[in-house]
Amino acid sequence: MTDARRVRVVVDAMGGDRAPEEILSGVSAALAADPEVEILLTGPDEVVSAFSAAHDRVTAVPTTQVIAMHEHPANAVRAKSDSSIVVGCRLVREGEADAFFSAGSTGACMTAATLVMGRIRGVARPAIATVIPTEADPVVLLDVGANADYKPEHLVAFAHMGAAYAATVLSVPAPRIALLSIGEEPTKGSQPVIEAHEAMRQQVPGFLGNVEGRDIVSGQVDVIVTDGFTGNVALKLLEGTSRSLLRQIKAEMTATWPRKLAASVIAPGLKRLKERLDPDTYGGAPLLGVRGVCIIGHGSSSAQAVSSAVRVAATAVRGDLTGSISRAIEKQEK
Amino acid sequence: MTDARRVRVVVDAMGGDRAPEEILSGVSAALAADPEVEILLTGPDEVVSAFSAAHDRVTAVPTTQVIAMHEHPANAVRAKSDSSIVVGCRLVREGEADAFFSAGSTGACMTAATLVMGRIRGVARPAIATVIPTEADPVVLLDVGANADYKPEHLVAFAHMGAAYAATVLSVPAPRIALLSIGEEPTKGSQPVIEAHEAMRQQVPGFLGNVEGRDIVSGQVDVIVTDGFTGNVALKLLEGTSRSLLRQIKAEMTATWPRKLAASVIAPGLKRLKERLDPDTYGGAPLLGVRGVCIIGHGSSSAQAVSSAVRVAATAVRGDLTGSISRAIEKQEK
Numbered sequence: 001m002t003d004a005r006r007v008r009v010v011v012d013a014m015g016g017d018r019a020p021e022e023i024l025s026g027v028s029a030a031l032a033a034d035p036e037v038e039i040l041l042t043g044p045d046e047v048v049s050a051f052s053a054a055h056d057r058v059t060a061v062p063t064t065q066v067i068a069m070h071e072h073p074a075n076a077v078r079a080k081s082d083s084s085i086v087v088g089c090r091l092v093r094e095g096e097a098d099a100f101f102s103a104g105s106t107g108a109c110m111t112a113a114t115l116v117m118g119r120i121r122g123v124a125r126p127a128i129a130t131v132i133p134t135e136a137d138p139v140v141l142l143d144v145g146a147n148a149d150y151k152p153e154h155l156v157a158f159a160h161m162g163a164a165y166a167a168t169v170l171s172v173p174a175p176r177i178a179l180l181s182i183g184e185e186p187t188k189g190s191q192p193v194i195e196a197h198e199a200m201r202q203q204v205p206g207f208l209g210n211v212e213g214r215d216i217v218s219g220q221v222d223v224i225v226t227d228g229f230t231g232n233v234a235l236k237l238l239e240g241t242s243r244s245l246l247r248q249i250k251a252e253m254t255a256t257w258p259r260k261l262a263a264s265v266i267a268p269g270l271k272r273l274k275e276r277l278d279p280d281t282y283g284g285a286p287l288l289g290v291r292g293v294c295i296i297g298h299g300s301s302s303a304q305a306v307s308s309a310v311r312v313a314a315t316a317v318r319g320d321l322t323g324s325i326s327r328a329i330e331k332q333e334k
Numbered sequence: 335m336t337d338a339r340r341v342r343v344v345v346d347a348m349g350g351d352r353a354p355e356e357i358l359s360g361v362s363a364a365l366a367a368d369p370e371v372e373i374l375l376t377g378p379d380e381v382v383s384a385f386s387a388a389h390d391r392v393t394a395v396p397t398t399q400v401i402a403m404h405e406h407p408a409n410a411v412r413a414k415s416d417s418s419i420v421v422g423c424r425l426v427r428e429g430e431a432d433a434f435f436s437a438g439s440t441g442a443c444m445t446a447a448t449l450v451m452g453r454i455r456g457v458a459r460p461a462i463a464t465v466i467p468t469e470a471d472p473v474v475l476l477d478v479g480a481n482a483d484y485k486p487e488h489l490v491a492f493a494h495m496g497a498a499y500a501a502t503v504l505s506v507p508a509p510r511i512a513l514l515s516i517g518e519e520p521t522k523g524s525q526p527v528i529e530a531h532e533a534m535r536q537q538v539p540g541f542l543g544n545v546e547g548r549d550i551v552s553g554q555v556d557v558i559v560t561d562g563f564t565g566n567v568a569l570k571l572l573e574g575t576s577r578s579l580l581r582q583i584k585a586e587m588t589a590t591w592p593r594k595l596a597a598s599v600i601a602p603g604l605k606r607l608k609e610r611l612d613p614d615t616y617g618g619a620p621l622l623g624v625r626g627v628c629i630i631g632h633g634s635s636s637a638q639a640v641s642s643a644v645r646v647a648a649t650a651v652r653g654d655l656t657g658s659i660s661r662a663i664e665k666q667e668k
Contacts, residue, residue, distance in 0.1 A: 148524040182566040190482040211565040214574030232516040240548025242575040252603030264597035269586030
């Protein structure tokens with residue numbers, strides 16, 4: 001069975017604010033959840049070797065350097081060739097592993113994956129995607145930060161990459177693709193968006209047209225394409241709004257004793273809602289367009305986020321995400 | 335007392351999906367709330383004359399044409415010189431009124447105000463602002479849709495206009511201004527945003543630097559500047575997210591009988607929260623940079639939204655919003 005085939009995922013033990021503890025707990029959970037997954041753990045010898053000795057299916061890959069969150073990505077990647085991030089990407093390039101996950105610096109992961117794994121032929125700009133939970137189906141939004149400056153043709157490539165991700169990882173057979181704009185009419189939007197609309201109409205299977213900001217959370221399409229500036233603002237606004245609203249609701253619900261009592265009855269429902277909206281369920285943001293599966297986690301990734309990310313990475317490898325993107329881009333070029 | 339001086343506001347009786355009923359109810363409420371406000375009502379004779387006959391301080395200005403929501407703004411404004419929108423803007427230009435409000439087509443209002451009232455000297459691009467309620471102070475976000483394409487210097491002018499609005503209408507003595515980007519560092523963002531940051535740092539009093547998407551709802555600054563594409567996406571996403579979350583919470587709260595009972599105890603708190611977050615409180619979106627006060631309402635504006643908009647228009651006139659913007663722009667040009 002293809003689904004059960006062995007997948008080797010590199011995990012950066014030093015990525016994120018809660019490393020290595022939460023990362024290692026997440027790895028344990030991932031190993032338990034999927035008996036066919038193998039982990040290659042990059043990080044300081046004392047961290048990775050002890051963990052590998054205590055766990056089956058874990059190989060320690062000791063590294064001597066760590067890239068911190070605040071470092072300049074390109075400089076750090078160049079200077080620290082024995083860092084947990086750079087070595088992780090190298091293992092994928094050399095065929096020693098199938099996928100790479102880190103909750104470390106997004107910029108450093110992006111740079112390392114792009115430089116070390118390389119770009120898929122025909123992809124000018126890798127993009128970061130994220131899965132947004134909605135009331136209906138989850139939505140793949142991309143780019144959420146890799147490309148603040150862009151051209152219309154980049155958006156077209158993002159559409160192909162997002163479609164491949166929705167098909168491979170979210171099991172959507174024929175993804176519905178939309179372009180984020182400020183009106184549904186093809187003539188609405190900035191000049192590059194208007195041009196991208198026209199190109200996508202001609203070149204992207206499943207392209208339905210423009211959607212607006214509110215549609216990011218309506219779940220009526222499977223993939224929403226935008227540039228990395230707009231996508232990043234949207235993603236952070238969405239997180240901020242949800243958090244702020246839930247906080248305000250909690251404040252209202254606990255403002256008086258009778259309300260506190262009533263709130264305890266409702267609590268399980270709200271907890272379920274919070275879990276449903278929790279981006280951790282979808283396990284990190286894939287960097288699409290590089291030669292290999294690369295998943296980047298939030299700096300605050302919990303053990304659950306790490307475990308979800310490993311699951312997503314394994315699904316992407318088994319579904320041949322990289323090959324799907326490559327074929328879609330090649331097809332378009334003909 | 336300046337605050338109580340007479341203000342003449344044109345109201346387009348035919349603007350919005352709920353016109354003329356909700357518009358007229360809103361006008362009644364506005365008249366009751368402010369004894370020094372006078373309304374000039376543009377719209378079909380049978381609508382405006384009957385209402386004017388029944389109300390003090392209302393002057394009927396019968397018009398023979400209406401611009402529908404779906405019409406091409408520029409074409410409609412040119413073709414329909416006797417429409418409720420175009421006539422309304424003309425009354426402001428000719429000094430017959432101090433401010434104009436419509437809940438009709440945003441594009442048509444924007445075009446009519448720009449063409450008929452004219453731009454403030456030195457303003458290349460008028461911008462639409464909106465006031466976002468937050469847990470802390472409300473935030474003026476602009477541009478939310480007038481300019482999908484833009485240059486760095488436009489963002490600088492938006493900063494001056496937003497500051498004048500916060501000072502005049504929200505009574506913020508020294509507004510804190512920020513630029514929306516994808517990282518706090520001045521080097522983060524798209525090329526035009528990076529350039530705008532540098533220009534704002536030199537030219538805009540109260541400029542604090544970049545903020546990210548989540549800060550739109552954090553209420554830590556008074557004015558957030560962005561282009562009309564990003565701002566429009568953000569505004570619609572914010573509305574969509576709030577609505578979707580409240581809907582999901584309601585569903586969880588009424589999923590079982592015990593929860594329904596508990597919900598009835600909490601209901602007043604949630605109602606208050608909903609009201610606090612209701613954009614109608616802030617009364618429509620001002621078009622800044624034109625020569626005269628122009629407030630554009632949501633197509634679905636309720637009577638309360640209309641009444642708030644008239645209040646905001648009167649406050650803007652009494653605080654000399656147009657003069658403040660004009661002085662800020664002039665000062666910068668020296």
